[in-house]
Amino acid sequence: MSYTGWILLTASLVGLSCGFIGVLLILRRMAMMADAISHTVLLGIVVAYLVTRELSGVHMLIGAVTAGLLTSLFVQWLHARGVQQEASIGVVFTSLFAIGVVLIATKVGNAHLDIQHTLMGEITYIPWELTELPWIGAVPEAVVLLSGVLVVVVGVILAFYKEWKITSFDPALAASLGIPVVLMHYVFMSLVSITTVAAFDAVGAIMVVAMLITPAAAAYLWTDRLLVMMGLSGVFGVIAAFMGYYIAVWLDTSISGSMAFSTGIIFMISFLFSPRHGLASRLVRPADQI
Amino acid sequence: MDRVLSVEQLNASYRKNKVLDNVSFEVLPGTLTAIVGPNGAGKSTLLKAILDLHPRLSGVVSCFGSPYAQVKSRIGYVPQRGSVDWDFPTNALDVVMMGLYGKIGWLKWPKRKHRELALAALEEMGLGNYADRQISQLSGGQQQRVFLARALVQDADLYFLDEPLAGVDAATEKVIMDTLNTLKNKGRTVMVVHHDLQTVEEYFDHVLMLNRTVIAHGKTADTFNQANIMRTYGGSLRWMGDRLG
Numbered sequence: 424m425s426y427t428g429w430i431l432l433t434a435s436l437v438g439l440s441c442g443f444i445g446v447l448l449i450l451r452r453m454a455m456m457a458d459a460i461s462h463t464v465l466l467g468i469v470v471a472y473l474v475t476r477e478l479s480g481v482h483m484l485i486g487a488v489t490a491g492l493l494t495s496l497f498v499q500w501l502h503a504r505g506v507q508q509e510a511s512i513g514v515v516f517t518s519l520f521a522i523g524v525v526l527i528a529t530k531v532g533n534a535h536l537d538i539q540h541t542l543m544g545e546i547t548y549i550p551w552e553l554t555e556l557p558w559i560g561a562v563p564e565a566v567v568l569l570s571g572v573l574v575v576v577v578g579v580i581l582a583f584y585k586e587w588k589i590t591s592f593d594p595a596l597a598a599s600l601g602i603p604v605v606l607m608h609y610v611f612m613s614l615v616s617i618t619t620v621a622a623f624d625a626v627g628a629i630m631v632v633a634m635l636i637t638p639a640a641a642a643y644l645w646t647d648r649l650l651v652m653m654g655l656s657g658v659f660g661v662i663a664a665f666m667g668y669y670i671a672v673w674l675d676t677s678i679s680g681s682m683a684f685s686t687g688i689i690f691m692i693s694f695l696f697s698p699r700h701g702l703a704s705r706l707v708r709p710a711d712q713i
Numbered sequence: 714m715d716r717v718l719s720v721e722q723l724n725a726s727y728r729k730n731k732v733l734d735n736v737s738f739e740v741l742p743g744t745l746t747a748i749v750g751p752n753g754a755g756k757s758t759l760l761k762a763i764l765d766l767h768p769r770l771s772g773v774v775s776c777f778g779s780p781y782a783q784v785k786s787r788i789g790y791v792p793q794r795g796s797v798d799w800d801f802p803t804n805a806l807d808v809v810m811m812g813l814y815g816k817i818g819w820l821k822w823p824k825r826k827h828r829e830l831a832l833a834a835l836e837e838m839g840l841g842n843y844a845d846r847q848i849s850q851l852s853g854g855q856q857q858r859v860f861l862a863r864a865l866v867q868d869a870d871l872y873f874l875d876e877p878l879a880g881v882d883a884a885t886e887k888v889i890m891d892t893l894n895t896l897k898n899k900g901r902t903v904m905v906v907h908h909d910l911q912t913v914e915e916y917f918d919h920v921l922m923l924n925r926t927v928i929a930h931g932k933t934a935d936t937f938n939q940a941n942i943m944r945t946y947g948g949s950l951r952w953m954g955d956r957l958g
Binding site: 450452505582583584585586588589591592593595596597598599600601602643646647648649651652 | 814
């Protein structure tokens, strides 16, 4: 595949995984947790690197899931002791992220892992970091990792679809029916963590939040069906990936930045023109039908 | 008769405030009980503590002679309407089907028979034509009926409802009370957190008067009198004086 093809494929895989996960993030009112986890996985990756001296996919995933779970455990722990939810998120993620930054600067400091890279991502290098796969041939490592994560994300969402739905909509009823709400929460946090770390290389810690939240927020405006919302959110993610790449080529600017910017454009279009919730349709339609 | 629910020396707190203080009572099958008490009396917390949704400091709860966890499938719970996000992307039928999720089991998707059960429950609530309606487009009363339909498909033996009559229209109030009476007549047991003291005698055969602890509990005719109301609400209910004089 061509250089451009790999980049578009990588970005599309990011768009799909983030789009699907993002829907549940929004409906569970956990957008801030995505922001938090996208930063704290940095600490997970650094620690995994310090322990194994490798930056391979599996180590990164384990490090990220650990960091993600610790983040949500700490947040929960502080919140249960009277700290406001948002304040505890802010305290926990900045502290863990800061430890990650300090560790990178003092202990790691090599070309594979620097702060600029982790914040902004570097999708332009991805097509050159190849790995050999049987039957298929040379494939960028990031594509392999992202495909694996996408399969896991889609599999776990579909396998427990009705459980995700009920624990998001009415956790009290879910618990009274015997569905393990707390376990589902931590499984979800793990999914957010692996999605984030897989998308990390491509778009970085800051842009991944845009990919997680914005397409899902846009999809929410177009439909009243959960499954349709997930599909749309994934499609919006892919559209943003393509749009972002070509905007970046056109303006000769950062690809991850353009992709995040594109999610914003998609959201604005949805916000203005979606049939049920859009501003324009509200102006046209009589108030009593809203 | 065997007790359906038995609560012994139940204590619970919210943050550092004790909300339930040595709450003990027993409920007989086929009864329709109102749980009344002033704001902050611990009514909702009592339901949640019974259902393992709120941590208990101490105390024993048993349903049908067993710990709650072993008989979950025989118990239905209707949370307060305000406890969920009605802008959630789903329709009335889907919400009703959620009542069946425990029975459908892991890794399975709802089938046609579940859909039909849910539709039948919606029709029983007079909402057959609203099955495809997005839930935010329903009125408050209709939303409450959707919740009740969801409880009905659970086909439970013991029901807990948290303020099902709060902020609903008169038609919905009648539908809900008719439904609860039908359940009672079928031998099911129903406990309802209720806020309107004027309708307690008309609607409920038993009453549990709660203010952090049980003030009085028994048949409405014997229990719901001015002395007990004064003890439950303190001086905060002067307006009831005229009626109960």
